Amino acid sequence: MIPGDPVSIALGPRATPEIQAAYAAKMHLDKPLIYQFLIFMGNVLQGDLGADVFSDRSVTTTMAEQLPFTVTLAVSAIGWAALVGIPLGCLSALKPNTWLDRFTGVLSVGTIAIPSFLVSIWAILLFSVTLRWMPVIGAGESGNILDQVHHLILPAFAVGLGWVGYLARMVRASMLEVMGENYIRSARAFGLRSRTIIFRYALKVAILPTITLIGIGFGSLLSGAVFAEIIFSRPGIGKLIYDMVLSRNFPVIQGAVLVTVGLYVFVTLIADLVVSWLDPRVRDSL
């Protein structure tokens, strides 16, 4: 199926056929494929992702070590993107065709178009190499929060930048639509303050499609994080997959992919839950 027989990779070229056969039996590699899959899934359900072929460490442990780094990166990237992008989108929807709106438009197209690995490389060149404000690699000394935050800034910036534009455009579009709805006009006709109308009425409706989008877009966010981890040499699932693919450490790759997929499903679910919490119509149709 994949080039590189797992047994010869694990045991090296000098293993005797007997040792190879014994290893294959231990790992169930002699069984039919469907059987291998069932065994694997059974183990997964018990929290056992198998063992590293080289060190024999439990893959579950490795994942538990690496996952927090990736999650921190992804969450801080989307976090800063939302903090900047959503207000930008709101403002440009409220004042369409002003300089701010045009600026946001250009910025959005720009940030969406540049791939995050390019941003990463430029950011390293500018802030780490030329200005020397930021560390180049790693995730910082463990236990030293400040140092870790310091190491997080550049990768989070690089991964989140595209999302700023994306979110700003999305929020602008749905905000413009919502501001034209009848219920906004009726809120005005009841004499509500514009603050209330914008933040309590319009934004609450306009944010719903954005949340769903973030949930669905989490996959591409993760792939952005993979590049960033490789470029910044940060620990994390992405970096792990990259290293393990180079060494063909299949159980670890398998575990990492499975954890990533699980994470993706989990985030989509969270997004749906948030939407149904905010929108009573969705809540009632469940």
Added chain:
Amino acid sequence: MDTKNLLEIRNLNVDFKTPRGRVHALREVSFNAPKGKIVGIVGESGSGKSTVIWAMTQLLAGNGVVECGEIFFNGKNVLDFSEDELRAFRGEEASIVFQDPMTSQIPVLSYSQQMSDIAYRQRNKSFREKIEHSKQIMRKVGIPDTEQRVYQYPHQFSGGMRQRAGIAMALLMNPLMLIGDEPTTALDVTMEAQIIHLLRSLQEELKSTVMIVSHNLGLVAELCDEVVVMYAGEVVEQGDIRQIFHNAKHPYTQALLECDPARVSNRARFLPTIPGDLPDLHIRPNGCVFAPRCKYALQRCEQDRPETYVIEGTHNTKCHLLDSSRDQFGTSSTIERQVSKTETYDSSLKNIIDFEKPPILNVENLNVRFEIMGPLQALLKRNGKRFVDAVLNVSLHLRQGETLGLVGESGSGKTTLGRAILGLVPSSRGSVEFDGRLLTDLSESVLRNLRQDMAMMFQDPIGSLSPRKTVGALIAEPFSLHNKEKKNLEEEARRLCDMVNLPHSFLNRYPHELSGGQARRVGVARALALEPKLIIADEPTAGLDVSVQGEVLNLMRDLQARRKLSYLIVTHNLPVVRHICDRLAIMYLGRIVEQGNGEMIFQKPAHPYTEALVHGVPQPDPDKRRNLVSIEGEVPSLTNRPSGCEFHNRCKYVQEKCKTLMPQEKVLPDNRTVQCHFPLIN
């Protein structure tokens, strides 16, 4: 300004800037709203009624400008208000009940939140006190169980209840003036009657001033004290309700009143219409705005703008006919007009129902059952029902050349029944026989062929037409859909255009360029394309103005007489039904509760529900006001059918027996069937 008046609008002019130039939406509009009275503004769509409201609250769309004029409210000119003064004015002094409660209430906030937001000005009140006050107002407008309902969201309310909540929100700050913009247009007649009654009793209780904007003459006659009649952005006549309804002077007012099918009792006649279209408001008219459509137009009407002539008291009108000195000018000869084609129906053409042949459509015991949740969901919600019966044991028949009206409140299953007859929704039991063939066993491909003989006319013609196709392509579309290779589609389109009296120049237009009546004509032409024998029309005149509604109905009757068509008309509009239908079937919760000759049913309803519906229509005559609401409550949910007679919780004549025993169908001497233990006639 006169202190008797709460509102005085003087010489108001409003323009909208559009890419094609300025639309002069309001021109020289002046009228008063006396304190403590109910003022009605009537006019067809596009006459500028809503624009008056939005100008008054300074909430015109972004492209709207008040060119000149004054709007005095309680002695102050609203147009001079600062932003803060305006905010205090809106909701506190003048408050609006909106047309469509579905779209005008924010879906993501509960009523408690929405109402406490409106009450933000009462800083001395705590949130709890605001909620208590909201509940009190909700009780006042007739919302039950306010303890729970105040915490619910708009989608959890039925249409009628939502509009009540809309009224509650408008009343919350105890405004001096309550404004209703078509407050009942989105509702059923039964709900409409309840809301009219509610508005009137609230006004009596609160002594506030009310302004109601509506195109519904019956509603205005029943509710208002004063009337302002608008046409194409101008006030053409105003006065006391009786003066307007019994002694209208302006030719437009007269024509509008004549058109209303509720006033036309003679069934055999074609309905009166107002020929012609609304003028293009991009051009300021030189003379009278109504001149192009006026039967009595004088030579001078096209050049001179008529001034306002006072007839008596507050009754005045803008029409040259009222100029007592006009004969001195020697210009009183009316203009000879070419009678437009729409008026020339041959009324000698009588519709003949073919009683010799067996009925063309025979429906026996038809049932439609919808699955509302999957088996898993039903397991999760233990007491939830998986299925609802939208149509239950329906039997009806229709002869060639006959028109059957299917009537009921929304949610009664009318549309589903129509679609089930066409096989567009699957039926779970029963049979449909059309033209001697049993449709319920036929395969989809045979059915497709048969469907050429039965066409559907849809409710929303513009929405159901593809916006990128020309009218010509749309009219010819049924040929290609049914693989009918007609040699000359263009010729066919022209032929169909002639049939529905649409000028050939329309063939190259797009649906959005059509007016409501023209779009309906395209719908009729499409339905007729394959020369069907049966047309099922879903609300054929919904959303049309009365003057245009007549045109569509006349056309349908004319075509029926010429081509021996059978119609199944699905509607909740009773005056229309009375005018066009031979027989009626009244539906309630998916069952037919009464069926028989239309005229007899109208004169003497046998089922209490029919009676309630017939009496639910407000009459366009201020002397025929109803004092009681004919039917209380709302249609129950299909998942929760009442026991016994399913109408018993709303029936005025309910007896003990009704609550437990389901009535059997009875056949009355005049051949009508009714499902009631105690029919109103025997």
